Amino acid sequence: MALADGGPVRAARRRQTALAYLFLAPALLFFAVFLALPLLFAVLLAQSRWAGFDLGAIEPVGMANFTDLFARGSTFLTPVLTNTLLYALGTVAIALAGALLVSHCINQLRFQGFWRTLYFLPLVTTVVAVGNVWKYMYEPGGLVNGLLNGLGLDSVAFLQSPGTALPSIVVVQAWASVGTAILILTAGLKSIPEVYYEAAELDGAGRRTLFRRITLPLLRPSLLFVCLTQFITGLQSFALINVMTGEGGPGDATNVAALEMYQQAFRYGDWGIAAAASFVLFLVISVVTVVQLWLFRRKGGES
Template identity: 60%
Template sequence: MAAAPGRGGIHRDGRAAYLFLAPALLFFCVFLVLPFLFAVVLAFSDWGGFDLGTIEFAGVSNFADVLRFDGSFVRPILVNTLLFAVGSVTLATFGSVLVAYCIDRLSFQGFWRVLYFLPVVATVVAIGNVWKMMYQPAGLINGVLNKLGVNSIGFLSDSSYALPAVTVVHAWASIGGAVLILTAGLKAIPEMYYEAAEVDGANSWRMFWQITLPLLRPSLLFVLITQFIGGLQSFALIIVMTTDGGPVNSTNVAAFEMYQQAFKFGAWGTASAMAMVLFVIILAITLLQLWIARRRGEETS
């Protein structure tokens, strides 16, 4: 029988573990913890973004300006952000579930997964510019509509269509990553459940609704949370596909407004206050999703 390691050996193993973790912990502190703490300080300060000695304490005035109901951040920027996130999450989730379910029943599954994952590894600038050309009055989409007898639509020039148009692009670009997660979740479902349901005479829709979706809940929850966080933080597509969040501020979202306040107007305190508000919203929505999922899991168990 092997002797148990002594106390000195345990301490040596602990020091070795911390030594190996040190680079990751250092990276985490320098690039995540310290910037977050600095953003919290700036949220209660006035700073132009150049000299650290000019930071002046402003109290909660930045938050008061940001959260004014008649201000531009709450309406329409925060409303646009929530609409953009909800729309992209809905489209991406339904699309990824459908695609993953189909891929799971096709041959050459690796090829199809790679094909749908390509938009994830493509740059946002490339994706935005390609779709921007497709949305043009003389672009591919309007060309198809004209062939069907529908007049050209100003997808990016009409305030009624601009936000939905960008939302569709974001959802399309997000499907690939969700498909990989959901296909892995589908592979983890034991085949015996489907065989037993088939023996009982269940059709494909009944098996999908009563077997696939309940057992896919952990993967779906992860996809919903990550997609929603990505939707609330997204702003690169807005920069590429629109002109300063236009037309008429219809595509201006919270992350893009933070970028403008900090780098265009030099209002770093206002931008940091917006970031803190968005952080609280993301945290609250994430906790709500986890609570709903846990409650449904308890009800079905």
């Protein structure tokens, strides 16, 4: 009897599988058109010379684009890639420290939802608006210099000086992204059982000990998520720098990898170099992600 029922069962399973693929077809088509095909085309361009538009003008050059990126006299490694890493590192350091402090304070206050919403507001504002507002605030006659003058300090050429341009934009990026980190960290703080704090307080632990021995270790998964997402966002940043400095100026002081790729492709018409730079950036993001995961897991094992 079981053998007789095997045929209809297999046929029903085949129909269910076909129906499942039918429902998945729109998503698979979207993936193929907007992800898989562009990725394959980028692999082709990374090994070619192409000025755009005419597909028949694609000229294979092998690994020449990658060697050109790191050749003597190229600006990709220094300052472009260096700026990218410094930008991402500065953004993560400021945003994480600020979010951790604010989240810990919010966790002690009433109306926590209001405070979380207040810090989340910059995220619903477009990057163009944020960049332009801060750009005018950084002007010699802007709000920031007005405050410095009011304190008896000289004006600072925030976006006009190579030494201050990149740190100035790092502050803006950290300010704009701190809301997400606060939401994640406050959720992580809420998930820590109060019984741990009560037991430690009974043993005479102070606030610093509670924070160092209980809060930080149990908050490690949230901290890891914030570090990874903020670092990847910083490495891929483009719009804010483009709005505030135009072409990564002054000079190449604020030029980062994503902006360099945009300029190589749309300004200089060298799509091969732009595609090769994108794969280098992908490799950097992968390495940074693996290193962060290893560090957090190692610290977790030691604790």
